[in-house]
Structures are given as C-alpha cells and as structure tokens.
Amino acid sequence: MRDFLPADKARRERVLAVIRERYRAHGFDEIETPVMEDYDRLHAGIGGDNEKLSFSILKRGMDADGIRAAADDPAALADLGLRYDLTVPLARFYATHRAQLPTVFRAIQIAPVWRAERPQKGRYRQFVQCDIDVIGDASARAEAELMTASLDVLDALGLEGGSIRVNDRRALDAMLDVFGFAPDERPGVLITIDKLDKVGPSGVVAELRGRGAGAAAVDAFAAYLARPAGSPSFDDDGIRAALPDGIPDEVITHLVDLGETVAAARGAEAPLVFDPFLVRGMGYYTGTIFELAHPSVDYSLGGGGRYDGMIGRFLGQQVPAVGFSIGFERLVDLLPDDAADGDRSVVLVHDRDVALPQLLALKAHLVAGGARVRVEQRAKNMKVLLERSAADGYTAFASVSADTTAETLELKPLA
Known part of the structure; x- marks a missing residue:
C-alpha cells in the first residue's frame, strides 16, 4: 500500500480522466460499490486464487476467548472481507438492482481493491482496477464493445499499436477433450499450459508428465505443440488451422463474428491475435477470454472474459456477462511522466x-x-x-x- 506525492497523484488522475472519458464515450455508465462484501460471497469458489489473498475483517465484539475458540474456522472469525476484485461486487450489485437497470447494462467501475500479495515490483496490496462490463448480451457485440473501448483508451493515451490476444475457454476444454485428458485433471493441466510462454513446449510437456497426467493425452498434446504452425489469422481458416479437429463450430463462429465486429468498429483490420494457449486463471470464465498487449512491453496491460455463470449464483437465473479490466498500475508506470498533461x-x-x-x-x-x-x-x-x-x-x-x-x-x- 503506497502513498502518492502531489505530482504522482496528479499524473494518476490525468490518466484516470482519460480512461473515464473514453469509456463514457462508448456508452458505459459508472457505478460504485462498497469496499467490503460478505465473507461467504468472497469465498464462494468463483474468485480462483484471489480468494486465498482476501483480507478478512474480524467479527465485531469478539473477545480473546472467542477468537481462540474460532481460530481454526475462518468463517467463524470473519463475516466480511475487503473486495479482491470488482467482478464479484458487480455480480452482487446487478442481482440487487436488476429491476432499475436496462436490459443490457454497460458498467464502469474504477476503484481500489485489496489482496494480501507478497509486495514486489508491479504487485501491490492495494491497487486500482478499471473495469468495464456488459451484462445481458450473449452476442459477440458485447466483447467487441469492450475491446474497441479499451483499444481506444490506449490510443487516447498515446499508446497506439495495441492488440488483443483472444481465446475461448470452450475451445480449451474441447481441445483437452480431443487430446484425451480426464475431466478431473484438466484444471491442473490448464495451470501448466498457462506457463507455455515462460517454460516453452518442452517444459510444459515435462511438467505434465511430472503431474501424472494421462500419458497418451500428453503424447497427443506434445505432438500438437511440435506441429509446424505460423501466426494464425483471425478468420475462420486461421482459427481452425490453429486448433485440432473436433472444436465445436459455434465456438469458432463466435470468434469469427467477434473479429469482423471489431474490424468494422475500428474501420481497419481487427488488431486481434488468436492464441489457442491463452488460459487466464480465473475459474469463473465460461467463454471468450482476452488480454491486452502492447509492443513496448512483454506483459499484458489488461484482460478479461465472459463469465456467464456468475450472476446466476446471486440471482437464481442465468444472465450473460463479460468484462474487461485495464491494468491501471501497469499503464501508469508505462506512460512518460508528462503523459496526458494538458494543465496550464x-x-x-x-x-x-x-x-x-x-x-x-x-x-x-x-x-x-x-x-x-x-x-x-x-x-x-x-x-x-x-x-x-x-x-x-x-x-x-x-x-x-x-x-x-x-x-x-x-x-x-x-x-
């Protein structure tokens, strides 16, 4: 958790002003949610590893004896926690206020979140997230709106040339099924595949074997990794060429529609790159997933995906939803000191x-x-x-x- 001197604070606010203005220009409306949520909601199994990093809030009025008695039961010690992201609060917000919101709701949330991280460069225990979400639209238009708005933010900050890596969790699941990985081993397999950029194909295959994954499935996946492959174009032929046979047609059609919609919105070729190995670790993703990239850095500047199953946990009926989060702290660090400085x-x-x-x-x-x-x-x-x-x-x-x-x-x- 950090203090910010006046110049740093002013710089951050200038960047935030650009983000807000661009997102509002694309039809998104800003909301605000409390910094605390119910403990059970934050630990409902939908936040992935972030749930382990949640700051819990001790129940009020507990004395020392009560704390000792409940020491082995976190739920007995705490009934609230600081939010670790803005997606879980948004799902609760929508379930609470749905009757007052439009059928397709486009939300902006810009606010601090807290995680019990080990402090290091680029990782903080308190940091700002800048999220936009579309709730109530299951079509590729929703993803396209998020992508064009986020690319517009980069352009407005002088970071032209951004691109978005895209995949679909349904394609990943189908791919693992084609190779023969058992359902119970797939979560661990995805964790290993997510390391492909860091350890390379041989490292991924070695780790899969070390995990005890099915030998035939690992052999099939290793052969797939070793095949000659170029950079796939973001169209039907390119996406099919990057995937093994057996991927559902509706998944590929959704991705192709997305590329055509973003291209039309940008008035040029869509700056999308299909990446069949993009995983993103959040357990609540159900469809399209994506990460924002810029050629000046080798890390992502944001990302998101479709999480159609989350709101149903609070509402009792399924509602399609998809979100995109700009990595604000990384973005601020990347910009020059005088970025967006138009003040007199x-x-x-x-x-x-x-x-x-x-x-x-x-x-x-x-x-x-x-x-x-x-x-x-x-x-x-x-x-x-x-x-x-x-x-x-x-x-x-x-x-x-x-x-x-x-x-x-x-x-x-x-x-």
Missing part, C-alpha cells in the same frame, strides 16, 4: 512587500482563465523553488512585485 499551471513567485489583496487578485485572474495557481514567496535559492514546482507538475512561473498588474504579468516556462 502557474507558480506566482512574489516579493515580500506585495500586498495580499493584489496577490490574490492576480491569482484569481489566472484561475478565472483556467489555470491552476500556486503562490510562493521569493526564496534565496530560486533554483530549488522552481525545480520543486516543476516536479509538482507546474509548467510556468511569474515574478510578482509591488507594481505588477494583470496586464504586466509575464509567464515564463519552467524547464
């Missing part, structure tokens, strides 16, 4: 003898013109003062003496 911000450096009414009148004049203004008394070491102002995000300064007026005020850039 001025430091008024005044002599000691400048009358207060005169000084505040000059400040009010600049503020009325749309500037952000800080007032500083002239220091002996002006270099330090101006460097600190520049570090805080100010772009110009002006010297104010006893006879300075709004007409004679001269703004100079801060280097």
